[in-house]
Amino acid sequence: MSTEVMIQAEGLTKEYGDYRALDDVSFEVNKGEVVGFLGPNGAGKSTTMRILTCYLAATRGTAKVAGIDVFDDPLEVRRKIGYLPQRAPLYQDMSVWEYLKFAADMRGLDDATFRVRMKKIVEICGLAQSLGKDIGTLSHGYRQRVGLGQALVHDPPILILDEPTSDLDPNEKAEVVKYIKQIGKDRTILLSTHNLGEVEQACARAIIVSKGRVVADGGLDDIRAKSGGARYIVVVDEKNALSGKAPTEAEVEAALKAVPRVQSLRDIPTDDRAHAFELVGGREDDLRAELYKLCVEKGWIALELRREAKALEDVFRDLTRGDELVSRGLAAEDADEDEDDEEDEESKD
Amino acid sequence: MPPTLTIAKRELGSYFNSPIAYVVICLTQLLLGVLFFFVRNFWQVDKASLASLFELAPFGLCLLVIPVITMRLIAEEKSSGTLEMLITLPVRDWEVVLGKYLGALGLVAILLVSTLVYPLMMFVFPWKLGPIDFGPVWSGYLGLTLMSAAAVAVGLLVSAFTKSQVIAFFVTLVVNFFFVFMHWIGDHVAGPKLGLVLSYVGFQQHIANFARGLIDSRSVVYFASITVVSLMVAFRALESRKWR
Ligand SMILES: Nc1ncnc2c1ncn2[C@@H]1O[C@H](COP(=O)(O)OP(=O)(O)OP(=O)(O)O)[C@@H](O)[C@H]1O
Numbered sequence: 001m002s003t004e005v006m007i008q009a010e011g012l013t014k015e016y017g018d019y020r021a022l023d024d025v026s027f028e029v030n031k032g033e034v035v036g037f038l039g040p041n042g043a044g045k046s047t048t049m050r051i052l053t054c055y056l057a058a059t060r061g062t063a064k065v066a067g068i069d070v071f072d073d074p075l076e077v078r079r080k081i082g083y084l085p086q087r088a089p090l091y092q093d094m095s096v097w098e099y100l101k102f103a104a105d106m107r108g109l110d111d112a113t114f115r116v117r118m119k120k121i122v123e124i125c126g127l128a129q130s131l132g133k134d135i136g137t138l139s140h141g142y143r144q145r146v147g148l149g150q151a152l153v154h155d156p157p158i159l160i161l162d163e164p165t166s167d168l169d170p171n172e173k174a175e176v177v178k179y180i181k182q183i184g185k186d187r188t189i190l191l192s193t194h195n196l197g198e199v200e201q202a203c204a205r206a207i208i209v210s211k212g213r214v215v216a217d218g219g220l221d222d223i224r225a226k227s228g229g230a231r232y233i234v235v236v237d238e239k240n241a242l243s244g245k246a247p248t249e250a251e252v253e254a255a256l257k258a259v260p261r262v263q264s265l266r267d268i269p270t271d272d273r274a275h276a277f278e279l280v281g282g283r284e285d286d287l288r289a290e291l292y293k294l295c296v297e298k299g300w301i302a303l304e305l306r307r308e309a310k311a312l313e314d315v316f317r318d319l320t321r322g323d324e325l326v327s328r329g330l331a332a333e334d335a336d337e338d339e340d341d342e343e344d345e346e347s348k349d
Numbered sequence: 350m351p352p353t354l355t356i357a358k359r360e361l362g363s364y365f366n367s368p369i370a371y372v373v374i375c376l377t378q379l380l381l382g383v384l385f386f387f388v389r390n391f392w393q394v395d396k397a398s399l400a401s402l403f404e405l406a407p408f409g410l411c412l413l414v415i416p417v418i419t420m421r422l423i424a425e426e427k428s429s430g431t432l433e434m435l436i437t438l439p440v441r442d443w444e445v446v447l448g449k450y451l452g453a454l455g456l457v458a459i460l461l462v463s464t465l466v467y468p469l470m471m472f473v474f475p476w477k478l479g480p481i482d483f484g485p486v487w488s489g490y491l492g493l494t495l496m497s498a499a500a501v502a503v504g505l506l507v508s509a510f511t512k513s514q515v516i517a518f519f520v521t522l523v524v525n526f527f528f529v530f531m532h533w534i535g536d537h538v539a540g541p542k543l544g545l546v547l548s549y550v551g552f553q554q555h556i557a558n559f560a561r562g563l564i565d566s567r568s569v570v571y572f573a574s575i576t577v578v579s580l581m582v583a584f585r586a587l588e589s590r591k592w593r
């Protein structure tokens with residue numbers, strides 16, 4: 001497979017007023033790659049995509065699509081791209097067919113080609129029943145399908161899709177993911193999503209951004225490996241104990257925290273019969289023995305104790321934890337500074 | 350078809366997909382019908398001229414029809430987000446501006462043509478109420494078209510600066526109000542010298558010339574400049590989204 005670079009971002013910085021939405025973002029996407037573009041809300045995914053599609057200009061940095069600078073020749077760049085903006089904004093007064101025809105006309109497709117492409121699009125996006133309907137009367141999921149159809153109408157070599165599956169039902173989601181995977185073999189696809197399962201299915205590579213910076217970029221396995229740590233689930237009975245009193249949640253938490261080599265701990269929801277915690281330990285260690293011993297020593301009834309393979313979701317959470325805490329108004333490591341950031345953000349919105 | 354025309358076609362089509370086009374055209378016809386049947390001298394049958402129509406039309410067009418038609422042009426696309434979809438198609442910003450402009454002007458043109466029905470019925474077929482000199486009629490319509498071209502461009506410009514259709518409507522209305530009443534302000538408020546300037550800056554005097562059959566190149570240049578300047582500023586406004 002060729003390693004032609006199809007999307008190249010170099011030092012992209014975008015400032016809205018004096019709020020910095022992107023800070024020195026660089027990455028490359030090669031031909032034949034399907035890359036998941038991940039990050040918490042407000043991380044700058046959509047902003048990056050808007051720069052790549054020449055809707056916005058970067059404050060600093062350059063971007064090339066198919067070797068063409070987005071600043072020099074936006075038109076040529078857009079010809080190469082099929083773009084689905086977030087939430088698929090469409091003209092409500094047009095019918096699905098009219099809209100897709102409009103997109104095709106704008107791209108200079110002749111009628112015969114358009115009809116051929118439509119067959120394929122109707123099949124992938126499941127639009128057969130809705131071609132004559134007004135877009136204004138469609139459900140959100142169907143609008144998203146139309147938006148996706150619009151991005152595919154000219155069979156572009158590069159696809160930039162901003163949360164293409166967010167409103168789709170599970171069947172259609174699977175269909176779209178399957179299709180993306182299939183066409184991704186000889187095309188280039190940058191796909192933002194909050195559904196990490198989808199990334200694991202469709203993408204071999206992911207780029208994770210957080211607060212406008214790239215925090216991880218690489219094959220999924222690499223990313224999983226880089227952010228070390230194995231995950232454990234411990235569930236302790238809340239009502240009964242082997243000996244003594246049943247433990248309170250705080251007791252369990254404190255005791256678990258005190259176990260050596262536990263890196264992080266958080267409680268997970270259960271019914272009111274148990275305290276459930278998820279903890280992360282070193283990648284190489286196995287904490288199960290220690291955890292079991294702890295329960296026995298304390299006389300707790302361990303309802304569940306297991307180690308889980310690190311999922312992409314955990315990596316994501318690890319890498320973007322700073323964001324998460326700040327957004328919830330909780331102190332991160334550099335609490336003061338971050339809290340200031342937060343206030344800035346809010347006053348901007 | 351070049352993208353500009355594709356956009357113009359879509360834009361014009363969307364007026365007919367919504368009630369706007371029908372409401373505007375039907376109400377105009379209704380109004381002209383009322384004038385036709387109930388206001389005796391409106392059509393000045395004896396003089397066989399359309400002077401009253403040309404005197405009245407600028408008010409209706411500039412103060413109601415054109416603000417209604419232009420308010421949605423860009424404001425609606427901004428607020429619904431479709432602008433992003435449109436602009437990321439392979440199209441230049443100026444093509445978007447021009448396409449939308451032509452679409453809106455197309456509707457005004459259809460409206461103007463539809464107003465020809467009454468005079469044609471009266472003076473040509475079936476009634477033939479009197480001999481009519483078509484010279485001033487055509488030049489009058491040319492004047493109205495040029496004026497509409499300018500006013501639509503102003504409306505598009507205003508619409509490019511806001512997300513709110515309501516704001517776009519009112520600002521366009523106010524700007525057009527000044528253009529239409531500048532002449533009157535010149536006559537009644539300002540001194541004679543300033544009055545002369547003001548009446549040149551306003552629409553009325555130019556339209557009056559056209560209605561008399563006078564095609565003054567200065568008037569053509571006047572309307573054309575308003576159009577071109579407005580479109581250029583609208584283009585800049587649209588482009589400025591990139592850097593904000
Ligand atoms: N037009 C704008 N003006 C000011 N700030 C903006 C603008 N657009 C985006 N931002 C800010 O830039 C940051 C990045 O936004 P962006 O839409 O790129 O996030 P995202 O990663 O796509 O998030 P999500 O997952 O919620 O879609 C956010 O903090 C947002 O508030």
Ligand SMILES: [Mg+2]
Binds near residue numbers: 045047086
């Ligand atoms: Mg987004």
